Amino acid sequence: MIHDIILSCINLHSDQLPIEEFLVSEAVSKYFHPCERNILEDIIKIINLLRDIARFVQIYSGNRNATLNTSVFDTDEPLQNGLYLKAFCNGMSEVLDGYLHDVADLERKYLIQPNQSLMFVYQKLQEYEPLALYLSSLIRGVCSQRLHGCAIIQYLQQHSLHGDARAIKAVRLIQAKVNVIFLKQLTHWILYAKLQDSYGEFFIQCSEGDGNSTLESDKATTTGRTWNSEAACYADIWRYEVCYELLPSYLSFVWAEKVLFIGQTVLIFKVDTDKLTKKCHIWNTTENDFLDHKQTFWNDKEHVYFAKIQALHQDEELIVSHYESVIDELKSYVTTRLSEIAVNQADLVKQLKLLKDFFLLGRGELFLEYIRQIYIIDKEKENANKMRDFVKAFESAAHSIGVGEELDQFSVSMPKAHADSEESLEFGYLQLIQLQYKINWPLHLLFSPKVLERYNVLFRFLILIKKMQYDLHMIWTKSSRKSKLKFDHSVKVMLLRNELMFFVDNLQYYIQADVLDSQFSILLNTVLNEADFEQIQRAHSVFQANILSLCFLQTDAEDISRTNVLQTSATLNSNNPVYLIINEVFHICNDFCAAIDNERGAETTAIDQIADRLGERFGSLVQQLINLLVGLKSAPSTAPLSQLLLRLDYNHWFSNKKMDTPRIS
Numbered sequence: 148m149i150h151d152i153i154l155s156c157i158n159l160h161s162d163q164l165p166i167e168e169f170l171v172s173e174a175v176s177k178y179f180h181p182c183e184r185n186i187l188e189d190i191i192k193i194i195n196l197l198r199d200i201a202r203f204v205q206i207y208s209g210n211r212n213a214t215l216n217t218s219v220f221d222t223d224e225p226l227q228n229g230l231y232l233k234a235f236c237n238g239m240s241e242v243l244d245g246y247l248h249d250v251a252d253l254e255r256k257y258l259i260q261p262n263q264s265l266m267f268v269y270q271k272l273q274e275y276e277p278l279a280l281y282l283s284s285l286i287r288g289v290c291s292q293r294l295h296g297c298a299i300i301q302y303l304q305q306h307s308l309h310g311d312a313r314a315i316k317a318v319r320l321i322q323a324k325v326n327v328i329f330l331k332q333l334t335h336w337i338l339y340a341k342l343q344d345s346y347g348e349f350f351i352q353c354s355e356g357d358g359n360s361t362l363e364s365d366k367a368t369t370t371g372r373t374w375n376s377e378a379a380c381y382a383d384i385w386r387y388e389v390c391y392e393l394l395p396s397y398l399s400f401v402w403a404e405k406v407l408f409i410g411q412t413v414l415i416f417k418v419d420t421d422k423l424t425k426k427c428h429i430w431n432t433t434e435n436d437f438l439d440h441k442q443t444f445w446n447d448k449e450h451v452y453f454a455k456i457q458a459l460h461q462d463e464e465l466i467v468s469h470y471e472s473v474i475d476e477l478k479s480y481v482t483t484r485l486s487e488i489a490v491n492q493a494d495l496v497k498q499l500k501l502l503k504d505f506f507l508l509g510r511g512e513l514f515l516e517y518i519r520q521i522y523i524i525d526k527e528k529e530n531a532n533k534m535r536d537f538v539k540a541f542e543s544a545a546h547s548i549g550v551g552e553e554l555d556q557f558s559v560s561m562p563k564a565h566a567d568s569e570e571s572l573e574f575g576y577l578q579l580i581q582l583q584y585k586i587n588w589p590l591h592l593l594f595s596p597k598v599l600e601r602y603n604v605l606f607r608f609l610i611l612i613k614k615m616q617y618d619l620h621m622i623w624t625k626s627s628r629k630s631k632l633k634f635d636h637s638v639k640v641m642l643l644r645n646e647l648m649f650f651v652d653n654l655q656y657y658i659q660a661d662v663l664d665s666q667f668s669i670l671l672n673t674v675l676n677e678a679d680f681e682q683i684q685r686a687h688s689v690f691q692a693n694i695l696s697l698c699f700l701q702t703d704a705e706d707i708s709r710t711n712v713l714q715t716s717a718t719l720n721s722n723n724p725v726y727l728i729i730n731e732v733f734h735i736c737n738d739f740c741a742a743i744d745n746e747r748g749a750e751t752t753a754i755d756q757i758a759d760r761l762g763e764r765f766g767s768l769v770q771q772l773i774n775l776l777v778g779l780k781s782a783p784s785t786a787p788l789s790q791l792l793l794r795l796d797y798n799h800w801f802s803n804k805k806m807d808t809p810r811i812s
Contacts, residue, residue, distance in 0.1 A: 152187075152190060152268050159194075159197055159198050159201035159243070159247075160198075160201055160202075160205060186266065186269050189269065189272075189273075190268060190269055190272055193272045193273070193275065193276050193279060194272070196276075196279035196280065196283055197243065197246065197275070197279050199283060199286075200239060200243065200279065200282050200283060200286065201243060203236070203239075203286050204236040204237075204239050204240045204243070206225075207226060207228070207232050207233065207235075207236045208233055208236040208237060208240060226289070226290065226293060226295075227293070227295045227346070228346060229295055229296055229346035229348045230328045230346060230348060231295070231296050231297065231299045231300070231325055231328055231329075231348050232289075232295070232299065234324040234325045234327065234328050235289070235299055235303075235321060235324070235325055237324050238317075238320050238321030238322075238323070238324035238325065239282060239286075239317075239321060241320055241324075242278070242282065242317040242320060242321070246275055246278075249271060249275075250271070253267075253268065253271050274313075275313075277311045277313070277314060278311065278313045278314050278317060281309060281311070281314040281317070281318075282317065284306075285302075285303075285306060285318075285321075288302060288306070289302065295346075295348060295393075296346070296347065296348025296349065296350075296393050297329065297348060297349060297350050297393040297394065297395055298392070298393055298395075299325060300322075300325055300326065300329055300395050301395040301396055301397070303318060303321060303322050303325060304322070304395065304397060304465060306318065307319070307322065307465075319463065319464075322465075323460070326459075326460060327460065328348075329349075330456060330457060330459060330460055331343065332344055332348075332349045333406070333456060334453060334456045334457070336349070336351055336406065336409075336410045337406065337409050337410055337413070337452070337456065337477060338413070338445065338449050338452060338453060338456075339413065339417075340410045340411070340413040340414035340417055342387075348393065349393065350389060350390050350391070350393040350394040350395075350403060351387055351388075351389060351390070351403075351406065351407055351410065352387070352388060352389075352390040352393075353386050353387050354386050354387075354388060383414065384411045384414050384415060384591060384592070385595055385596055387407060387410065387411060387414075388407070389403045389404060389406075389407050391403070397465065397467050398467065398470060402470065402471060402474060405474050405475070405478045406474060408478065408481070408592070409474070409477055409478055409481050411592060412444075412481050412485055412592060413444055413481075415588075415589045415591055415592060416444040416589060417444065444484070452477060455473050455476070455477075456473060458473075459473065478681070481680075482679050482680040482681045483679070483680075485589065485592070485680040486679055486680040486683065488589060489589060489590055489593070489680060489683075490674065490680075490683070493587050493588065493589060493590055494587070495590060495593075495674060495683070496671065496674060496675065498587050498590060499667075499670065499671065499674065501553060501556065501557075502584070502594075502602065503663070503667055504553070505553070505557050505582060505584070505606075506582055506584075506602040506603070506605060506606045507602075507605060507606070507609065507663050507667075507694075508606075508609045508610065508613065508659070509663075510550070512548050513544060513545060513548055513550055514544075514610065514613055515613070515617070516544040516547055516548055517540055517541055517544040518610075518613050518614055518617045519544075519617070520540040520543060520544055521536075521537055521540050521577070521614075522614075522617060522618070522621065524536045524537060524540060525575065533576065534561055534576055537559075537561065537576045537577075537580070538559050538560060538561060541558075541559040542554065542558075542559075555585065556584060556585040556587075557582060557583065557584055557585075558582075558583045559580060559581070559582060559583070560580075560581050560583055561576060561579050561580055561581065562579060562581070574611055574614075574733065574737065577607065577610055577611055577614055578607055578611065580606075580607060580610065581603050581606075582602070582603060582606050584599060584602075592680075592684070593680075593683070593684060593687060598687075598691065601691055601695060602691075604695070604700055605694065605695065605698065605700065608698060608700060609658065611733065612651065612654060612655050612658070613655070615651050615733055615736045615737070616648075616651045616652060616655055618736065618737075618740045619644065619647055619648045619651060619736060619739075619740065620648065621740075622644055622739075622740055622743050623644060623648065625743075626641070626644070637754070637755050637758070639755050639758040639759060639762065640743070640754060640755065640758045642762070643739065643758045643761060643762045643765065644739070644743075646762075646765065647732075647735065647736050647739060647765065650732060650765075650769070650795065651732075651736065653791075653794040653795055654729070654791070654795075656794065657790060657791040657794055658697075658698055661697075661790040661791065662693075662694055662697045662698060663694060666690055666693050666694050666697075667690070669686075669690065670686055670687060670690040673686035674686070697788070699723060699725040699726040699729060700723075700726065701723075724771075724775060725772065725775055725776075728768050728771055728772045728775070729772075731764070731768050732765065732768055732769075735761050735764055735765050735768075738757075738761060739757075739758075739761050742754065742757045742758075742761075766801075769795070769801050770801065772795070773792065773795065773796055773801060773802065776788055776789075776791060776792040776795075777792065
């Protein structure tokens, strides 16, 4: 009987446990002492614990599908398969191998001395009872929390402390097995920008697509040519993101972002033989030389960095500082190498100046000509192709003033999905316009789709100001011509026109001179003085955040990411009152220009009434704006706002007007 019990201890994968049937037989109740019966029950209890563990390992170790019953561990549904769960089971299997080895030694001792009692078996099994309970607890936690992927690493680390030496040895063995998968995936991502993750377990995940990506221009009307084939070569880098739910908590978010950045950089520099065979566009000689020489990003030192990552596996206990130091060293190499190419060879300074010239309207003569052409297009009431003409006008304006080379990198488009009805738009097609930019290799990490969309938010805002400025000046031009013909507008109309022109001109000058030029000079100095790409990236993020804030466009992440930030005042964030006021002033300008353009046949009194109504609205809005600016200018980060306040109210005309508004008869 003792030998049968030992064989039951070894055979953990049998469907039935014969000694359980023996326990309920009449022989036990007749011939066994109650103490022996209790000992036999304890032996069966320990064996069943180990059998449950072995059954779980058998189900999820990859030898068979998860179709067996695992309800003993508080789950009726099978767990999601994965490499981490399989490694977890393989580690437990090795722990059980140690148990089976000890039981085999016990059998050999029994065969040499067969006159042994139940205590001979119970003493050895009792040594494994704390381990069996501990492993059962680990499995029950994995099942109840339905852990998957890197979350299993986090769970093991949380339960790695134990008073039993055998349990500590077991959990370290399991951790070592699971960490092999983690470090393998980490190595593939960092060194080769590949995700060996068919089960979606790694904390770096690849999404199907980015809805905010400005690279997806296939839904837009462009100036006669599309850039999808070229842009698609680099669009994949923005499909990767950190899945913080899978990131072990002992590794910081900053660490995970560094890992993501290293992989994205390698993906940019990765030599893809398909790129040359597909004849993808090469932006400059730098990239061409890089591909022709087939030079690896790591300068053939992958084995050195591979060894550094794999050395993390040698730590018996988890040391987070080792993980951080390895990633910091790799990131330092990546940023230095990237800076060398981006600044010195890819001419980052020139690209930043081009962005300022186009997205921030630095080429004023180009956009003045563009506004002039779309002003003419707007007057065409029966034009069914107005949206297409808006797009074509940009290329026509560029050619008319001699801008040719830059058009290879910039183009205007409009999403068809939002341009079905011009009447539904507050300011016409201008609020839908998008400026597309061909990014110079390898600057894609600096100019992400979200960054370019923020530039487009600024571009639409600036082009709208330019349009309002042009419309008001055209009203002044027409009024000057009429005055020569002894037909002039009333004093009310002229006063409102001058006030609106004064407001828009000073707002435009504040944005271009006090905000954009000053902030861009700070960015440019940083680029010229720093060799670290990470610092350049940070300086560019600060530059974009500052100009968005000082242009009153900074609300929250959701608002900034919208394609149409100028849809309606109701859709804007109420926490940005300055922008709401400016938006209302734009409406007043729009209504005023429309009223003057449609004044033929209208009585002078009707125009005066419109001017009165719009003038009251404008005066109230300006007073609100001045009050807001007075409160905001005291903050050190908004010092340029004092310049705007000075320009709008430099002689206290608006302030004094609040005290005593003259009535014009």
